[in-house]
Amino acid sequence: xxxxxxxxxxxxxxxxxxxxxxxxxxxxxxxxxxxxxxxxxxxxxxxxxxxxxxxxxxxxxxxxxxxxxxxxxxxxxxxxxxxxxxxxxxxxxxxxxxxxxxxxxxxxxxxxxxxxxxxxxxxxxxxxxxxxxxxxxxxxxxxxxxxxxxxxxxxxxxxxxxxxxxxxxxxxxxxxxxxxxxxxxxxxxxxxxxxxxxxxxxxxxxxxxxxxxxxxxxxxxxxxxxxxxxxxxxxxxxxxxxxxxxxxxxxxxxxxxxxxxxxxxxxxxxxxxxxxxxxxxxxxxxxxxxxxxxxxxxxxxxxxxxxxxxxxxxxxxxxxxxxxxxxxxxxxxxxxxxxxxxxxxxxxxxxxxxxxxxxxxxxxxxxxxxxxxxxxxxxxxxxxxx
Ligand SMILES: Cc1cc2nc3c(=O)[nH]c(=O)nc-3n(C[C@H](O)[C@H](O)[C@H](O)COP(=O)(O)OP(=O)(O)OC[C@H]3O[C@@H](n4cnc5c(N)ncnc54)[C@H](O)[C@@H]3O)c2cc1C
Numbered sequence: 001x002x003x004x005x006x007x008x009x010x011x012x013x014x015x016x017x018x019x020x021x022x023x024x025x026x027x028x029x030x031x032x033x034x035x036x037x038x039x040x041x042x043x044x045x046x047x048x049x050x051x052x053x054x055x056x057x058x059x060x061x062x063x064x065x066x067x068x069x070x071x072x073x074x075x076x077x078x079x080x081x082x083x084x085x086x087x088x089x090x091x092x093x094x095x096x097x098x099x100x101x102x103x104x105x106x107x108x109x110x111x112x113x114x115x116x117x118x119x120x121x122x123x124x125x126x127x128x129x130x131x132x133x134x135x136x137x138x139x140x141x142x143x144x145x146x147x148x149x150x151x152x153x154x155x156x157x158x159x160x161x162x163x164x165x166x167x168x169x170x171x172x173x174x175x176x177x178x179x180x181x182x183x184x185x186x187x188x189x190x191x192x193x194x195x196x197x198x199x200x201x202x203x204x205x206x207x208x209x210x211x212x213x214x215x216x217x218x219x220x221x222x223x224x225x226x227x228x229x230x231x232x233x234x235x236x237x238x239x240x241x242x243x244x245x246x247x248x249x250x251x252x253x254x255x256x257x258x259x260x261x262x263x264x265x266x267x268x269x270x271x272x273x274x275x276x277x278x279x280x281x282x283x284x285x286x287x288x289x290x291x292x293x294x295x296x297x298x299x300x301x302x303x304x305x306x307x308x309x310x311x312x313x314x315x316x317x318x319x320x321x322x323x324x325x326x327x328x329x330x331x332x333x334x335x336x337x338x339x340x341x342x343x344x345x346x347x348x349x350x351x352x353x354x355x356x357x358x359x360x361x362x363x364x365x366x367x368x369x370x371x372x373x374x375x376x377x378x379x380x381x382x383x384x385x386x
Contacts, residue, residue, distance in 0.1 A: 007303055010076075017073055021080040024053065025088075033085040034353045036213035040205070042167050043213050046088055051122025056095055060104055064116035071097075071248065072310040075255035079303075082259020083266065084355070086362040087213035089256045094163040094214075095119070097249045098128035102174050102190065106233030106241050111192065115172060127165035129175035129193075129219060130242050132158060137375050139176070140239055144221065146177035146191050148228070153179075153191055155199075155224040161369075166202030166217040170195050173219065176238045190238035192230040199224040210361035247320050249370050250327035251313060254306035257330035257366045260359050261299040264334075264341035267356050268292050271345055282344070291340050298333035305329050321383035328376040331366035338363040 010018075028049050036043045050056065058074045060066025067073075074096055081089035100119035103111055103126070118124035135141035144157025155177055159165075165173055173193050180187035193200055203218040233241045269292060272283030282288050309322035341356040342349035349356050367373050 007300070007307060014073065014076055017069075018076045018080055020053070021055070021077045022083075024049065025080050025084040029081065029085050029088050030355075033088070033213070033355070033358070036087065037358055038212075038352065040207075040212045042215050043088060043091070044168070047091060047122065047169070050088075050092055055092055056100070056122035057120035058096065060100065060116065060120045064104065064112060065120040066116075070314055071251065072307075072314060075252055075306060075310055078252055078255040079259040079262070082256040083263035084259075085213070086256065086260055086359070086366075087211050089259060090211055090214045091125075091164060093249070093252045093256055094128065095122070095125050097252045098245065099126035099164060099172075099174075101248065102128065102232060102241065102245050103192075105245065106190070106237075110229070111232065115192070118171060123169065124171040125164040125167055125169050127162045127170060127173040127219075128242075128245070129159040129162050129165070129173045131161050133160050137372055139242070140186070140188065142176050142178055142186065142188055142239070144175060144177045146179050146189065148179075149225070151228050152225045153177075153228060153230065155191065155193065155221045155226070157221050159219040159221075161206070161216055162219055164215050165195075165219055166205060167215045170202070170215075173200075174232060175219075175221070176242055179235060179238075182236065187236045188239040189235050190232040190241060191226060192232050193221070193224060193226055197224050197226055209364060210358070211365055212361075246370055247323050248313065250323040250376075251306055251309045251319075253366065253370050254302065254309070254323070254326035254330035257327075257334040257363070258299055258303045258306060260334040260363055260366070261295070261302060261330065261337040264337035264356055264359050265292060265295045265299055267354075268295065268341045268344045271348075275346075288344060291344065295337045295340055298329075298337055302326070302330035302333040321380055324371070324376040324379040324383075327371065328373050328380075331363070331373065334359070334363040334366050 054067045057066035058069045059071045062068045078089050078093055103115050130139050146153040146155045175193055176188050178186045179189040199222040201220045206216050272288050273281050275282045305326040309319050309326045312319035338359040342360045345356050
């Protein structure tokens with residue numbers, strides 16, 4: 001399994017998928033990226049295009065409206081989109097790996113039948129409601145509560161920074177909530193909250209540094225009443241289940257970050273060959289060429305790290321440490337490459353319409369979301385027995 005996921009010898013079906021998404025990214029996404037970034041507008045037409053291509057259903061079985069592919073296929077798509085537009089890539093990543101995947105992994109037959117076809121077709125989006133104002137890296141500090149009342153759960157509390165939670169096509173947010181107390185320890189469960197439920201409010205969107213075309217909101221819950229059947233997975237397993245989703249999600253974020261890192265390389269190679277200074281292309285200077293060579297090395301090593309983590313995951317082997325390593329090195333590669341690419345572009349690199357300047361603003365969150373770099377280091381150290 002690990003052999004065939006070597007960076008140089010992908011099977012034809014994966015290469016074909018990557019080519020198709022690359023063409024889509026160039027022809028459909030790239031022309032509208034700068035505008036959506038400047039307007040902070042959600043790219044509905046791009047999302048509809050991704051839906052038509054089946055990208056929201058990539059890793060799900062056909063019986064749920066999926067494409068019957070695997071998680072690595074999703075990663076390849078994210079890498080291609082991440083080269084061009086991180087907002088679009090994170091919309092897909094969060095839609096699939098944080099929105100639909102918890103229902104596929106932990107939902108019962110009824111929940112899967114109700115929600116998966118809408119989500120895998122890309123007709124609807126679901127959010128992943130874990131982070132709260134006082135519970136981020138320490139997500140077990142959840143304060144949102146869900147209390148049983150007759151046939152219902154009554155939810156009160158708030159979440160923050162939730163991706164895809166307030167678009168016109170968002171239909172659901174899966175939230176962690178405290179449902180009881182086990183010997184002084186919080187019992188945390190996961191509950192499906194349709195966004196149409198009275199008391200659910202997606203507050204105004206954040207004004208972010210980057211990922212401007214991605215949808216992110218604080219959420220509030222005031223006596224939000226949902227049926228008891230909306231419990232997702234086993235009662236009290238909500239936090240553990242979400243951590244499993246995040247382990248996988250880190251491989252997907254790593255793939256997106258590799259795309260960003262590689263996008264910076266590709267743009268820099270092109271620009272360094274065209275831009276003239278002191279009578280020659282700036283790429284003729286070893287200072288520039290070495291910078292780009294180092295950027296390529298970062299993108300390549302990060303790619304091998306996420307391929308490795310994905311191969312372990314697909315083989316059913318433990319992959320927690322490798323996923324954290326991949327997420328950490330790939331997000332750092334994206335940030336470092338974005339900084340170097342911006343330098344290579346000189347003054348143009350400081351102009352918002354250039355792809356590299358967008359990567360410069362967008363890449364920082366890669367070192368923060370789905371577990372900060374410090375959290376990845378904690379997880380890696382823990383796997384080493386420290
Ligand atoms: C654009 C965006 C989209 C997001 N989307 C989602 C989403 O869809 N769903 C969701 O649930 N969340 C989402 N998040 C939240 C994100 O996962 C959190 O912001 C992240 O996990 C960090 O949590 P925090 O912001 O509370 O930082 P904190 O936990 O307050 O951390 C602050 C700093 O302290 C460091 N730190 C904390 N504890 C330790 C420690 N023990 N040792 C060393 N350093 C430590 C952290 O690494 C960080 O540098 C999103 C965030 C953003 C910005």
